[in-house]
Amino acid sequence: MSVTLNDVARAAGVSASTVSRVLSDSPRISAETKERVRKAIKELNYFPNSVARSLARNSTKTVGLILNTESQTLTRNPFFIQAMVGISIYAQANGYDVMFSCNKNEDEDLNTAMRFVSSRRVDGIILFTSRTDDKCIYYLKRQEFPFSVIGRPDDTDSVMWVDNDNFQATYQVTVYLITKGHSKISFIGGPPGHNVSKDRFDGYKRAMSVYGFSISDSIVFSNGDFSEEFGYECMRTMLSSPDFNINKPTAIVTSDDMQALGVIKVLNEKNIPDIVVTGFNNTPVGMYHSRMIASVDVNAKDLGYYAAKLLIDSIKGEKTGSHYIVPTELVKKA
Amino acid sequence: MSVTLNDVARAAGVSASTVSRVLSDSPRISAETKERVRKAIKELNYFPNSVARSLARNSTKTVGLILNTESQTLTRNPFFIQAMVGISIYAQANGYDVMFSCNKNEDEDLNTAMRFVSSRRVDGIILFTSRTDDKCIYYLKRQEFPFSVIGRPDDTDSVMWVDNDNFQATYQVTVYLITKGHSKISFIGGPPGHNVSKDRFDGYKRAMSVYGFSISDSIVFSNGDFSEEFGYECMRTMLSSPDFNINKPTAIVTSDDMQALGVIKVLNEKNIPDIVVTGFNNTPVGMYHSRMIASVDVNAKDLGYYAAKLLIDSIKGEKTGSHYIVPTELVKKA
DNA sequence: AATTACTGTGCAAGCGTTTGTACATTTGAT
DNA sequence: ATCAAATGTACAAACGCTTGCACAGTAATT
CATH class of the missing domain: 3.40.50.2300 (Response regulator)
Structure with missing residues (x-):
């Protein structure tokens, strides 16, 4: 059906092995032979069969x-x-x-x-x-x-x-918020059992502790997932907490732009103006919301x-x- | 290195071809033999080499x-x-x-x-x-x-x-807007040279014409791309048009949620409240904006x-x- | 009992490459 | 002139599987 190594070999008047060696540019083939074989390859429009190659080389590439x-x-x-x-x-x-x-x-x-x-x-x-x-x-x-x-x-x-460096990413985000004057900072994390979640949580905690701010459990959510639903749910939970007025955050570090959108949805619904949010992944849409003041691009x-x-x-x-x-x-x- | 057909054949006391036929459940092999061969396959933990198989079958799956x-x-x-x-x-x-x-x-x-x-x-x-x-x-x-x-x-x-059916999709969207009372409806299309763009444009035009509304060129953008930048640009162009006050749309049919977001960005920046937008692709974020009143899910x-x-x-x-x-x-x- | 028709299995030739080894041929040194 | 080394090429055996065909052995037909 399609042209094979042998067809090329025949056309160039050499053996199949020689053609193969030309393909891999082996030093054992003379310049003239290479020339001739390459011409035949071009003329016949030959392409090596990758399956046969994989079998012989024992590698699928x-x-x-x-x-x-x-x-x-x-x-x-x-x-x-x-x-x-x-x-x-x-x-x-x-x-x-x-x-x-x-x-x-x-x-x-x-x-x-x-x-x-x-x-x-x-x-x-x-x-x-x-x-x-x-x-x-x-x-x-x-x-x-x-x-x-x-x-x-x-x-x-x-x-x-x-x-x-997920630790450093949330550390940096948190410090950024702190330098902007925030001290009550909430955290929303990712799925349990994933190292990324742990690291992001740790980075946040570290920044808070380095700057001497305490963290109240009621505004920290470390076991969820990266969904907007989870963000929504966390924000609602915070709002319905009896001591919300005491612990009310001014900023929320989330672990994903989707989470952040969920949070923003609640804030908009409840008309709460004075809380800003940060996200992860720098999605095109995330940055359209004025509350979302920063997002970590993970490249x-x-x-x-x-x-x-x-x-x-x-x-x-x-x-x-x-x-x-x-x-x-x-x-x-x- | 790894176990082959021949290893199985040897273990089962049959030939390689028999093993191969057992693998493809050929009717020409007796039940007992199949049993025996399958046992050997299990025991040796044999898996067919897909590359060899591809070569022999002339199909890579x-x-x-x-x-x-x-x-x-x-x-x-x-x-x-x-x-x-x-x-x-x-x-x-x-x-x-x-x-x-x-x-x-x-x-x-x-x-x-x-x-x-x-x-x-x-x-x-x-x-x-x-x-x-x-x-x-x-x-x-x-x-x-x-x-x-x-x-x-x-x-x-x-x-x-x-x-x-992209024609019917924009037709439906446009009719939806019309039934909501809109008559000045703008359209933002996709990249030229793609059939999807043409169809969506046609659906919009058809709906407008069926309901007897005219389309003014200054609020129709049929050659762009699906980006939010293009949406942004279109909306700015519309605003800066000298006859904007005459042609001002009350709704905009876009060809992508990203475009819609670009449009919304301008509308928010300029504080223009009375224009709604529809999109395509039903992205999770699109629907967070109150202006975006519908989006076509393309499945x-x-x-x-x-x-x-x-x-x-x-x-x-x-x-x-x-x-x-x-x-x-x-x-x-x- | 001899012929025919199945049934189940094995043989061997592919599939299109790569590559170790052998074999000419040429070259250079003696 | 002879031999060794170097050079360039071909042969053939893999790689692991599929499949047409042949061939026993058994069952069914006359």
């Missing part, structure tokens, strides 16, 4: 991405698609393709990982997760299969990973890019490091 | 996705990732994997398509585009390579595609799902149709 649709955040938060773009860019520049799979829960994540590994469908895997006790990480480590993680894993030593594309770089470099045998910290940027409203 | 990062819409509009989820779901349910590639412009799109086709890396391609005169479509048609398109192509007959996940279905079914030889129209849903603000 493909990385697999395991995504999770359990929470709505995959489709609502631009974080993921941005990271995917970053991954694709590094992969493509290095001759790799990217495969993805959307899974409904952790067990399906694991199944996909096992399928990828067992059927040798990919050379490495990128995980979009940082659960504590992540089953996929555990499995991949046991299999000694190459992988990298977006999000800091439990064991930061034996795993390649990229992440923001998702870079996170993806470096996750791909760690993985692919390591597959290639060019160990370039075991993790990257991608700087966040505090985007303040003009 | 993979579909390729060509994405374009030229405009920011890929990362800003949840449309794409939602469609990708839909694709992944149908693919996975049918034993296919999905590969994606992010490209910077139309030529890169084409390069990727050519690479996918020539190297036999995928069995089919899904295009996220509906440019008029699309180079990829032209190429894939000439190659007679299986593909489907999300977005209506020029030639609706010889190409498999899925799309919303992106279904678009992806059916694009994958068309493609994969056709690859399998089960021709199920040549296109799908996925219904939109007009989401009105409570």
Whole structure:
């Protein structure tokens, strides 16, 4: 059907192995032969069959991405698609393709990982997760299969990973609010069991403590998720608290722009003017609300890019490091 | 290194071909033999090597996705990732994997398509585009390579595609506004050269004409893009028009929630209260603004799902149709 | 009892590459 | 002139699977 190595070999009057070596630019082939073979390749419009190549080389030149649709955040938060773009860019520049799979829960994540590994469908895997006790990480480590993680894993030593410095991000946000004169600052965190949640919480607590401000439990919500619903719910809870007037915050540090929008919705509904909010991810819409005075841009594309770089470099045998910290940027409203 | 068909064959005391036939559940193998072979497969924890399988079958069981990062819409509009989820779901349910590639412009799109086709890396391609005169479509048609398109192509007959009824979507939105008492209605459209833009524009024009309202050119913007910047710009242009007071709209039909946000930004800045806006894509944030009174949900996940279905079914030889129209849903603000 | 028709399994040839090794041929040194 | 080394190419065996065909063995038909 389509043109193969042998067709080229015949056309150029050499053997298949010679053509193969021309393709890999082997020094053992003379300049004239290379010339002749390349001409034949052009003329016949030959492209190597990647499947046959993968079989012979025992490498698919493909990385697999395991995504999770359990929470709505995959489709609502631009974080993921941005990271995917970053991954694709590094992969493509290095001759790799990217495969993805959307899974409904952790067990399906694991199944996909096992399928990828067992059927040798990919050379490495990128995980979009940082659960504590992540089953996929555990499995991949046991299999000694190459992988990298977006999000800091439990064991930061034996795993390649990229992440923001989430501690420093909320620390910085909180300090920013403090320098703006706020002292009653509320915090809304992310899902429990994720390191990102812990770090962001810790950064907030640290800033408050460094500046000598106390934190009242009634305005801190450390176990939720990144949804706007959770933001909404937290704000309503705060309002309905009996000691709200005593503890009323003037600013709220949230862990996601969606959360922040949920908070803002309540504030608008209840006509409460004097509370400002900060978010994460610097989504285009977040900054449209005048209450949202800052958002942390996590540079998702870079996170993806470096996750791909760690993985692919390591597959290639060019160990370039075991993790990257991608700087966040505090985007303040003009 | 890892366990192969031959290992299983040896363990079960049969030949490799028998094991292969057991895997495909061939009727030519007796029940007892199947039993024995399956036991060996379990015991050895054997998984078929997908690359070898692809080579022998001449099919990769993979579909390729060509994405374009030229405009920011890929990362800003949840449309794409939602469609990708839909694709992944149908693919996975049918034993296919999905590969994606992010490209910077139309030529890169084409390069990727050519690479996918020539190297036999995928069995089919899904295009996220509906440019008029699309180079990829032209190429894939000439190659007679299986593909489907999300977005209506020029030639609706010889190409498999899925799309919303964009004409009816804006028609419905416009009629909705009319029934709410609006008659001066402005329109902001999408990028030129895309069928989606034309259809949405036509739907708007039709509704206006059916209800006997005239359209003044100064409040219609049919050549732009889906960005919030463009929405912002259009609204400013309208405001600075000398005859704004005559033509001042009371409602604006936009082609994207981002555009709508751009419009709203201007309206808020200029403190213009009496103009409402409609959008597209029903993004979570869009509906937070009280001016945004409706948005068209395009059901992106279904678009992806059916694009994958068309493609994969056709690859399998089960021709199920040549296109799908996925219904939109007009989401009105409570 | 001999022929025919199944049934279940194995053999071996692919699928299109890569790569270790062998084999000519040329070159340079003796 | 002879031999060793260097150079350029071809051969053939992988890689792990699928599948057409052949071939036993058994069952059914005359």
